[in-house]
Amino acid sequence: MFEALKSLFGADDETNANGSLFGGPDDVRLASAALMFHVINADGVITDDERARMKSVLESEFSLSSDEVDQLYQAAQDADSEAIDLYRFTSTLKRQFDHAERIKVVENLWEMVFADGELHELEDHVLWRIAELLEIERNDRIALKQRVRERHGIESDFERTLNDD
Numbered sequence: 001m002f003e004a005l006k007s008l009f010g011a012d013d014e015t016n017a018n019g020s021l022f023g024g025p026d027d028v029r030l031a032s033a034a035l036m037f038h039v040i041n042a043d044g045v046i047t048d049d050e051r052a053r054m055k056s057v058l059e060s061e062f063s064l065s066s067d068e069v070d071q072l073y074q075a076a077q078d079a080d081s082e083a084i085d086l087y088r089f090t091s092t093l094k095r096q097f098d099h100a101e102r103i104k105v106v107e108n109l110w111e112m113v114f115a116d117g118e119l120h121e122l123e124d125h126v127l128w129r130i131a132e133l134l135e136i137e138r139n140d141r142i143a144l145k146q147r148v149r150e151r152h153g154i155e156s157d158f159e160r161t162l163n164d165d
Contacts, residue, residue, distance in 0.1 A: 040124055
């Protein structure tokens, strides 16, 4: 009977109303991707490196095919442009993810920040706000930032100043 109702209304477990695989109210893939998109777009410029890094992280985090990653990227862009704030995405992640999984989300967001090899103030601020909404402690956020920065071989402003002297 449930299957009959689903077919009557055109619903399918695999797609939402607009035919996308992503977008249910508790879709952590879309929530994560929308936050990633928001971070890479914070400075108003999305570079090829940022786009490629986001797609790479989505593919590995959620075991998606290339086509699914492209669909999720587009769904994330649409969701971010329609959102009035970040709460929709962060509340989904807080409901569905435990603390360790939310830590991983913040680490992935730092991957977005450093994808172009630079730390932009706007991206840093947006990530700080998201981490706060995800209830990630300041010390954890800073440690994740440093871990990702080191992984990418990017010096901090302080290190750069020391090396210039």
